Amino acid sequence: xxxxxxxxxxxxxxxxxxxxxxxxxxxxxxxxxxxxxxxxxxxxxxxxxxxxxxxxxxxxxxxxxxxxxxxxxxxxxxxxxxxxxxxxxxxxxxxxxxxxxxxxxxxxxxxxxxxxxxxxxxxxxxxxxxxxxxxxxxxxxxxxxxxxxxxxxxxxxxxxxxxxxxxxxxxxxxxxxxxxxxxxxxxxxxxxxxxxxxxxxxxxxxxxxxxxxxxxxxxxxxxxxxxxxxxxxxxxxxxxxxxxxxxxxxxxxxxxxxxxxxxxxxxxxxxxxxxxxxxxxxxxxxxxxxxxxxxxxxxxxxxxxxxxxxxxxxxxxxxxxxxxxx
Amino acid sequence: xxxxxxxxxxxxxxxxxxxxxxxxxxxxxxxxxxxxxxxxxxxxxxxxxxxxxxxxxxxxxxxxxxxxxxxxxxxxxxxxxxxxxxxxxxxxxxxxxxxxxxxxxxxxxxxxxxxxxxxxxxxxxxxxxxxxxxxxxxxxxxxxxxxxxxxxxxxxxxxxxxxxxxxxxxxxxxxxxxxxxxxxxxxxxxxxxxxxxxxxxxxxxxxxxxxxxxxxxxxxxxxxxxxxxxxxxxxxxxxxxxxxxxxxxxxxxxxxxxxxxxxxxxxxxxxxxxxxxxxxxxxxxxxxxxxxxxxxxxxxxxxxxxxxxxxxxxxxxxxxxxxxxxxxxxxxxxxxxxxxxxxxxxxxxxxxxxxxxxxxxxxxxxxxxxxxxxxxxxx
Numbered sequence: 001x002x003x004x005x006x007x008x009x010x011x012x013x014x015x016x017x018x019x020x021x022x023x024x025x026x027x028x029x030x031x032x033x034x035x036x037x038x039x040x041x042x043x044x045x046x047x048x049x050x051x052x053x054x055x056x057x058x059x060x061x062x063x064x065x066x067x068x069x070x071x072x073x074x075x076x077x078x079x080x081x082x083x084x085x086x087x088x089x090x091x092x093x094x095x096x097x098x099x100x101x102x103x104x105x106x107x108x109x110x111x112x113x114x115x116x117x118x119x120x121x122x123x124x125x126x127x128x129x130x131x132x133x134x135x136x137x138x139x140x141x142x143x144x145x146x147x148x149x150x151x152x153x154x155x156x157x158x159x160x161x162x163x164x165x166x167x168x169x170x171x172x173x174x175x176x177x178x179x180x181x182x183x184x185x186x187x188x189x190x191x192x193x194x195x196x197x198x199x200x201x202x203x204x205x206x207x208x209x210x211x212x213x214x215x216x217x218x219x220x221x222x223x224x225x226x227x228x229x230x231x232x233x234x235x236x237x238x239x240x241x242x243x244x245x246x247x248x249x250x251x252x253x254x255x256x257x258x259x260x261x262x263x264x265x266x267x268x269x270x271x272x273x274x275x276x277x278x279x280x281x282x283x284x285x286x287x288x289x290x291x292x293x294x295x296x297x298x299x300x301x302x303x304x305x306x307x308x309x310x311x312x313x314x315x316x317x318x319x320x321x322x323x324x325x326x
Numbered sequence: 327x328x329x330x331x332x333x334x335x336x337x338x339x340x341x342x343x344x345x346x347x348x349x350x351x352x353x354x355x356x357x358x359x360x361x362x363x364x365x366x367x368x369x370x371x372x373x374x375x376x377x378x379x380x381x382x383x384x385x386x387x388x389x390x391x392x393x394x395x396x397x398x399x400x401x402x403x404x405x406x407x408x409x410x411x412x413x414x415x416x417x418x419x420x421x422x423x424x425x426x427x428x429x430x431x432x433x434x435x436x437x438x439x440x441x442x443x444x445x446x447x448x449x450x451x452x453x454x455x456x457x458x459x460x461x462x463x464x465x466x467x468x469x470x471x472x473x474x475x476x477x478x479x480x481x482x483x484x485x486x487x488x489x490x491x492x493x494x495x496x497x498x499x500x501x502x503x504x505x506x507x508x509x510x511x512x513x514x515x516x517x518x519x520x521x522x523x524x525x526x527x528x529x530x531x532x533x534x535x536x537x538x539x540x541x542x543x544x545x546x547x548x549x550x551x552x553x554x555x556x557x558x559x560x561x562x563x564x565x566x567x568x569x570x571x572x573x574x575x576x577x578x579x580x581x582x583x584x585x586x587x588x589x590x591x592x593x594x595x596x597x598x599x600x601x602x603x604x605x606x607x608x609x610x611x612x613x614x615x616x617x618x619x620x621x622x623x624x625x626x627x628x629x630x631x632x633x634x635x636x637x638x639x640x641x642x643x644x645x646x647x648x649x650x651x652x653x654x655x656x657x658x659x660x661x662x663x664x665x666x667x668x669x670x671x672x673x674x675x676x677x678x679x680x681x682x683x684x685x686x687x688x689x690x691x692x693x694x695x696x697x698x699x700x701x702x703x704x705x
Contacts, residue, residue, distance in 0.1 A: 026488075052488050057520075058516070058519050058520055058523055060516040060519065060520075062477065062512065062513050062516055063477060063480075063513070063516035063517070063519065063520050065477075066474065066476075066477025066478060066480070066481065066513060066516065066517070067477055067478075067480050067481030067484060067517075067520055068481060069477065069478045069481055070427075070477065070478040070479060070480060070481020070482035070483070070484070070485065071481040071482065071484060071485045072481075073460055073461065073466065073478065073481075073482055073485075074481070074482045074485030074486070074489070075485070076485055076488070078481075090512075093471065093474065093513070094474065094477065094513070097471050097474065098469075098471070098474055098478070101455075102467070103677055103678070103679070103680060104455065104677050104678055105455040105456055105457065105467055106455075106456065106457050106458065106459070106460065106467055106677075107454060107455075107457035107676070107677050108676070108677040108680070109457065109458060109459035109460065109462075110459070110460050110461075110467070111680050113680075142678055143678055143679070145679065145683075165680075165681060166680035166681060167679050167680055167681050195684075242683040242684060242685040242686070243685065244684075
């Protein structure tokens, strides 16, 4: 059954399907029950599955993740919601020191199939701590896997794949795209493995690499470039740890130019790692250095200047121009 | 008396503690706290002797580990010296179906669970990170970050409730171990909140050994630790942590309450860390010898030995046999520690992810090829 639904609703359907498919799946977080989450991603789930499957927790992020660890040891599959990106840090210790390391520490004896959902990124005019992109902290941590969706169909498939995976997964949701619509086949099995990047627009002149909320921006830039006669290939990374750069290398070897786009600050961000790897793998194919279009190296600024902080269509095209001007 | 306060113990701190065996080896039949709960034990002669054997054995194994560290065979050791009664008493109070979440010092609890004492030595020797199956042994991995395991225990206990395994005498209960220093951690306080709110079937077992490395209890709290429980909505009780009988009685009662569906309890086991924090520590820099001497007079083993002697439950032959048995175990432990093979370097890539990672596989292959490039050379 195909439906045109928002990304947020697609996640809601995916969570519902996961709860139906496995009685060990539990959802836990602040306001996820009666309220359905501040973004309504868990809307209606507590009503249908009960308050011990969809648990309104005390207001304590370390507690959410720490108790999820214990539930996972007990055999449950917790899906934790962190309400906003900037609120994950009280739980950082549990995520980095415990969730990421328990399987390794126990030499494979203890698996923690935990999904940590985090709405992330800016563009919604919010106050401090509500617009950040902390994905690099987690992608830098061995033992965690990190993914992010960019459209409703992926959101529906990926959240279910993440929940059935035995790996601990940080699942970043592009909050400003929650309301964007797309066609989702609610009955079709996922057409892609979870940890696979994907070419979302084919092109020949330059490769634009993006993920999460920036995929839409990159596609808009590619459309604008096409109007000017430049044919950009756009790749949605989808998985940030591990990276799946095979399609990127293949593309860059054809185009000779690469631009990486993300909202997070550039310094030591995903773009730095991707640029290094493209350089290692595609050195003789490159016509110009790999360029990055990112947030600036400042704390996320006040909402009335965030449009200037966030990479947009023009900054992506500017980078493409600079690549061609090399 | 405030709730949880106890009336007895000439050597007790203000507020008292539950004591069933004095430092001189005198039995106190029962103790009733201000909460109106009466604690006592009803051991057979053999059970008293077994407790004594446990205490002597875990101390002897601990001494062997300290020696191994001094001889360079362990990277570090966290000694339990002085805390034998708190660990053996609480460990023996666990029923087989109960789950324990230890710190890195709970070697005595591990022993009482019937686990081979060699198990944590891989961690201290540096050949692994612990690495046992928590569910198989009903004993979670040693947790080094202070207090984090209390949340794990709480979540596990919530799972016990969700599984419908509480509300009867054969229900399951969970015990979380931590120390006085950990009570300052936010995560431990979050665990108290969650356990209270979710009525988790568990016991928070705090071994107050008076020091968090160098910092005395006064740097962690202005009130006795057991009284903190009241603020979270569950009972707190202090026990003489050097009294294995009181420790057993109170822990068993609290665990049984938990398994019966009556929620969590905080137990403060008032004890003393006779040795250093770890083998890397020098306690002479922060505490005086007379304090250590005063606690020697409260030794958990000598008081049980005195009791056994007075009651004619043990004579020199028995005590000698126990010592000899512990010595043999310690020598066996030593031999097996020395025989532990170093891991192959490439195994550092094992068990990072249950489902693996192609990136990591590539890194592993590169490393293996690099290592292989030295084969046959003198490097």
